[in-house]
Amino acid sequence: MFTTEFLDVPALRAVQGRVRLPGSKSISNRVLLLAALSEGATRVRGLLDSDDTRVMLQALAQMGCGVRRADGRADEVLIEGLGGRAPASPTRLFLGNAGTAMRPLTAALALLGGEHELSGVARMHERPIGDLVAALRRLGCRIEELGQPGFPPLRIAEAAGVPPLALDAPVRVRGDVSSQFLTALLLALPLAAREREVTVQVEGELISRPYIHITLALLERFGVAVQRQGWERFVIPEGSRYQSPGEVLVEADASSASYFIAAGALSAPEGGEGLVIEGLGLDAVQGDIRFVEAARLMGADVQGGSGWLRARRGAWPLKAVDLDCNHIPDAAMTLAMMALYADGPSTLRNIASWRVKETDRIAAMTAELRKLGAAVEEGADFIRITPPALAGGWRAASICTYDDHRMAMCASLAAFNPAALPVRVQDPKCVAKTFPDYFETLFAAARPARAVPVICIDGPTASGKGTLAAALAARLGWHYLDSGALYRATALAARQAGVALDDEAALARLAAALPLRFEAGRVWLDGRDVSEALRSEQTGMDASALAPLPAVRAALLNLQRGMARLPGLVADGRDMGTVVFADAPLKVFLTASAETRAERRYKQLAAKGISANIARLRDDLQARDARDASRAAAPLKAAQDALALDNSCLSIEQSVQQVLDWWQDRQPF
Numbered sequence: 001m002f003t004t005e006f007l008d009v010p011a012l013r014a015v016q017g018r019v020r021l022p023g024s025k026s027i028s029n030r031v032l033l034l035a036a037l038s039e040g041a042t043r044v045r046g047l048l049d050s051d052d053t054r055v056m057l058q059a060l061a062q063m064g065c066g067v068r069r070a071d072g073r074a075d076e077v078l079i080e081g082l083g084g085r086a087p088a089s090p091t092r093l094f095l096g097n098a099g100t101a102m103r104p105l106t107a108a109l110a111l112l113g114g115e116h117e118l119s120g121v122a123r124m125h126e127r128p129i130g131d132l133v134a135a136l137r138r139l140g141c142r143i144e145e146l147g148q149p150g151f152p153p154l155r156i157a158e159a160a161g162v163p164p165l166a167l168d169a170p171v172r173v174r175g176d177v178s179s180q181f182l183t184a185l186l187l188a189l190p191l192a193a194r195e196r197e198v199t200v201q202v203e204g205e206l207i208s209r210p211y212i213h214i215t216l217a218l219l220e221r222f223g224v225a226v227q228r229q230g231w232e233r234f235v236i237p238e239g240s241r242y243q244s245p246g247e248v249l250v251e252a253d254a255s256s257a258s259y260f261i262a263a264g265a266l267s268a269p270e271g272g273e274g275l276v277i278e279g280l281g282l283d284a285v286q287g288d289i290r291f292v293e294a295a296r297l298m299g300a301d302v303q304g305g306s307g308w309l310r311a312r313r314g315a316w317p318l319k320a321v322d323l324d325c326n327h328i329p330d331a332a333m334t335l336a337m338m339a340l341y342a343d344g345p346s347t348l349r350n351i352a353s354w355r356v357k358e359t360d361r362i363a364a365m366t367a368e369l370r371k372l373g374a375a376v377e378e379g380a381d382f383i384r385i386t387p388p389a390l391a392g393g394w395r396a397a398s399i400c401t402y403d404d405h406r407m408a409m410c411a412s413l414a415a416f417n418p419a420a421l422p423v424r425v426q427d428p429k430c431v432a433k434t435f436p437d438y439f440e441t442l443f444a445a446a447r448p449a450r451a452v453p454v455i456c457i458d459g460p461t462a463s464g465k466g467t468l469a470a471a472l473a474a475r476l477g478w479h480y481l482d483s484g485a486l487y488r489a490t491a492l493a494a495r496q497a498g499v500a501l502d503d504e505a506a507l508a509r510l511a512a513a514l515p516l517r518f519e520a521g522r523v524w525l526d527g528r529d530v531s532e533a534l535r536s537e538q539t540g541m542d543a544s545a546l547a548p549l550p551a552v553r554a555a556l557l558n559l560q561r562g563m564a565r566l567p568g569l570v571a572d573g574r575d576m577g578t579v580v581f582a583d584a585p586l587k588v589f590l591t592a593s594a595e596t597r598a599e600r601r602y603k604q605l606a607a608k609g610i611s612a613n614i615a616r617l618r619d620d621l622q623a624r625d626a627r628d629a630s631r632a633a634a635p636l637k638a639a640q641d642a643l644a645l646d647n648s649c650l651s652i653e654q655s656v657q658q659v660l661d662w663w664q665d666r667q668p669f
């Protein structure tokens with residue numbers, strides 16, 4: 001996951017290949033709660049591993065359910081249900097911003113009894129729950145609102161047990177604000193239906209019906225067959241009891257799939273076979289699968305079967321639409337992004353629920369699409385988007401994401417713009433709510449519209465290149481190439497194989513097939529951790545001895561260039577800016593006085609417990625610099641267009657900030 005302050009998504013041209021998506025959030029949290037309320041143990045596979053499921057799992061564990069993660073698998077968990085036992089009490093449950101945890105847990109705990117406090121992040125305390133609380137109070141449950149009336153945090157105060165419930169009349173609940181209130185009651189009320197039938201009556205027009213469809217399908221899986229009478233009445237039969245089905249496989253998230261369906265539709269035709277999405281198909285139980293119909297209306301070519309979808313460009317430009325999106329409230333945000341590429345204004349209607357989601361999504365989408373160059377009109381329950389006029393109408397924008405995962409994922413779709421402008425996504429880690437690896441998954445499938453951006457840091461030995469480059473990569477969320485490590489690894493491999501450091505042909509063969517792996521800050525050569533051996537002074541000298549050989553350099557060239565992957569690369573070495581990435585948009589030649597460098601290296605060695613002589617170190621590094629600078633092939637020198645940075649008197653942070661400033665100066669936002 002990208003935990004950087006912002007993520008610059010380079011302009012994208014196409015998506016290709018296959019992607020596997022994480023499990024559905026709606027199914028994951030429903031299944032976890034059902035498993036917790038059941039008799040017996042349930043193995044949940046394909047579980048979404050995200051903020052929202054983590055808070056649910058934590059809450060279930062606090063309630064006294066058995067929660068066991070499968071070894072080494074974030075997407076599999078074993079839940080030992082309460083099966084009629086009272087939950088642990090008192091509890092204080094923190095539910096983040098997970099509506100799919102807050103609403104159903106409120107109803108379930110009110111019917112299970114005990115003392116429980118349910119709270120979340122600030123935005124959760126602005127998301128309505130009053131209609132559900134009112135329905136539970138009419139039943140006889142004791143719930144207090146601890147902050148604003150109608151909103152969390154809440155306290156369930158039933159230390160003496162659940163009071164007698166008023167079940168003679170139907171349980172009434174509003175259906176026109178959030179379908180999660182009805183879902184919460186449908187999940188909880190079977191606990192009260194052992195000895196009598198329970199009826200739920202919906203007041204107002206029920207929105208987001210597909211989510212109720214999921215709820216009913218899963219209730220049935222856990223042994224409770226609710227009779228649906230239209231979308232107004234739901235009857236839970238007498239004798240209902242949750243029973244674990246043993247194992248449940250969660251299908252991939254249909255709302256998450258919408259971004260990849262859209263990306264396929266926006267992809268340049270060279271995408272060929274298009275993008276295959278694994279883990280859900282046209283037969284998916286989730287309502288957002290109907291996004292496929294909407295995307296097809298806009299001209300996307302979407303095929304599918306059981307467990308797979310394939311998306312590619314169909315009509316181009318896309319066709320403008322005027323659509324009622326009540327049945328796909330989450331995925332409809334993706335349509336708003338597709339509207340930027342349509343042949344006229346598109347209107348998305350009946351989306352009032354956007355206003356009470358993670359943020360006011362109508363207001364947020366309006367503000368951010370305008371930044372991109374679209375004309376946007378918003379109403380209480382609609383949004384109308386007129387796309388930017390031709391490529392010249394697009395603007396490079398820094399998109400605010402409002403701690404809303406869908407705003408962040410949507411923003412990435414602006415990167416397919418015809419002007420080939422990059423898009424800055426603020427706070428990309430908010431995707432953790434449903435799809436922590438969203439950007440990684442997108443980048444693995446995407447082809448950039450232009451060369452992947454590279455920042456080159458070249459300079460003499462111990463000038464701080466590696467330190468600076470690694471820090472820059474961490475701040476930008478980019479990949480990092482320590483090119484010196486490749487020369488050092490070749491030298492190590494040569495020593496191990498008994499190859500002389502002047503045997504150019506044999507060294508080139510070694511370099512071309514280096515069994516090298518960089519993982520979690522360690523370097524592995526042929527399965528052996530060589531991180532320490534690689535950094536020794538002797539290995540550095542050996543590397544410098546073989547580095548002048550043209551065949552060795554040629555053998556390492558493609559390996560280095562192949563490291564330039566989305567979203568960007570920071571590369572350090574001697575010839576990054578002059579040879580390997582000669583077209584890089586930012587090159588820095590980093591220097592420091594020989595005395596400073598020797599002193600830094602001395603401290604570096606001392607920290608590792610290695611004694612050294614500072615004067616000898618200075619002589620050695622000067623000798624190495626002289627050899628690196630005087631060789632014929634790719635000598636150590638500043639590229640013509642490199643910016644010089646002498647960091648003798650700068651701290652590491654000052655150097656990093658200077659280069660970030662230079663990089664920012666080159667950005668269009």
Ligand SMILES: Nc1ncnc2c1ncn2[C@@H]1O[C@H](COP(=O)(O)OP(=O)(O)OP(=O)(O)O)[C@@H](O)[C@H]1O
Nearest residue numbers: 460461462463464465466467600604647650651652
């Ligand atoms: N601006 C700085 N101020 C103080 N110390 C620094 C600065 N930059 C780097 N250092 C320190 O100098 C030492 C050498 O830095 P580093 O290993 O990054 O250099 P390098 O140029 O990559 O070396 P090599 O050429 O051997 O790969 C490290 O201990 C690092 O923490």
Ligand SMILES: Nc1ccn([C@@H]2O[C@H](COP(=O)(O)O)[C@@H](O)[C@H]2O)c(=O)n1
Nearest residue numbers: 483484485487543544547573574575628
């Ligand atoms: N792009 C590069 C990087 C390194 N070298 C040679 O490898 C030696 C070790 O490099 P370090 O950065 O890890 O110290 C270095 O002295 C160079 O001879 C190179 O040629 N090109």
